[in-house]
Amino acid sequence: MKPQDFDVYKNMLYAKSGYVITIDKAYLLESRLAPVIKKHGIANMDLLTMKMRSNPPTALVDDIVDAMTTNETMFFRDQKPFDKFRDVIVPGIIKAKGPNCTIRIWSAACSSGQEPYTLGIMMKENALKWAGVKFEIIATDLSREILDQAKAGKYSQFEVQRGMPIMMLVKYFTQTGETWTIKDDIKNMVQFRQFNLLDPMEQFGTFDVIFCRNVLIYFDQQTKGKILEKMAKRVHKHGYLLMGGAETVLGITQAFKPLEGERGVYIPA
Numbered sequence: 573m574k575p576q577d578f579d580v581y582k583n584m585l586y587a588k589s590g591y592v593i594t595i596d597k598a599y600l601l602e603s604r605l606a607p608v609i610k611k612h613g614i615a616n617m618d619l620l621t622m623k624m625r626s627n628p629p630t631a632l633v634d635d636i637v638d639a640m641t642t643n644e645t646m647f648f649r650d651q652k653p654f655d656k657f658r659d660v661i662v663p664g665i666i667k668a669k670g671p672n673c674t675i676r677i678w679s680a681a682c683s684s685g686q687e688p689y690t691l692g693i694m695m696k697e698n699a700l701k702w703a704g705v706k707f708e709i710i711a712t713d714l715s716r717e718i719l720d721q722a723k724a725g726k727y728s729q730f731e732v733q734r735g736m737p738i739m740m741l742v743k744y745f746t747q748t749g750e751t752w753t754i755k756d757d758i759k760n761m762v763q764f765r766q767f768n769l770l771d772p773m774e775q776f777g778t779f780d781v782i783f784c785r786n787v788l789i790y791f792d793q794q795t796k797g798k799i800l801e802k803m804a805k806r807v808h809k810h811g812y813l814l815m816g817g818a819e820t821v822l823g824i825t826q827a828f829k830p831l832e833g834e835r836g837v838y839i840p841a
């Protein structure tokens with residue numbers, strides 16, 4: 573692929589999602605766009621690039637962004653953040669707000685729903701301990717397609733095997749052949765909404781916890797900084813931000829600082 577053609581996709585992807593791709597990923601671009609070309613009945617990559625240069629339809633642009641962004645996720649991903657949610661974060665919020673409070677949680681960039689459903693399952697599992705607490709989970713993602721999957725709550729054998737303990741699998745899912753569907757009482761705990769992290773965040777109000785994991789890693793420093801500063805305005809003073817294992821606020825923003833001794837957990841500065 574010619575560098576000037578690659579730039580058409582690179583610039584569009586950056587403007588629409590914040591994702592940064594470099595020319596060494598040109599092979600990935602071509603392989604991931606092959607199904608998009610087919611879906612839209614376009615003969616080849618050169619014709620797609622021509623279309624992209626002249627006011628392309630929104631559906632085509634959305635499909636290209638979807639194809640290029642990474643949706644990798646799993647239930648109880650990395651386990652530790654969820655242990656900290658149970659052992660440090662919820663107790664910390666109850667201490668600040670009282671035992672009969674409402675705890676609002678935002679799973680930003682929730683992909684196919686494993687992260688917010690994991691939180692829903694944890695709330696059921698700890699229901700006795702947190703009897704007076706009301707939880708609200710808002711889960712957002714840029715991709716409509718991945719949100720449709722999340723809302724359906726249907727997972728393959730492979731997807732559930734990747735993180736869901738067997739006891740919880742049989743308790744919270746129903747099985748039809750190779751498909752496992754999350755039960756309605758967990759599904760109904762999560763409100764899914766399409767949202768681009770590049771956009772203003774005021775519409776969501778204020779949260780006690782924000783899970784923003786494994787998405788900022790794809791953005792440049794400037795975009796990371798802008799998103800984190802907007803998030804700092806959306807989290808209560810007593811609140812928490814959780815990031816992925818390869819992510820940090822350090823050197824990016826002073827709006828959050830690490831919670832001492834709790835890797836991956838940040839609090840407003």
Ligand SMILES: C[S@@+](CC[C@H](N)C(=O)[O-])C[C@H]1O[C@@H](n2cnc3c(N)ncnc32)[C@H](O)[C@@H]1O
Pocket residue numbers: 588589590591641642643644645646649680681682683684687712713714715718767768769770784785786787816
């Ligand atoms: C790798 S997944 C992370 C899922 C989950 N948070 C986890 O840690 O397992 C990244 C998700 O970010 C979403 N995403 C990418 N750019 C985004 C943006 N600008 N706004 C909102 N979501 C975005 C993608 O659609 C994808 O579902």
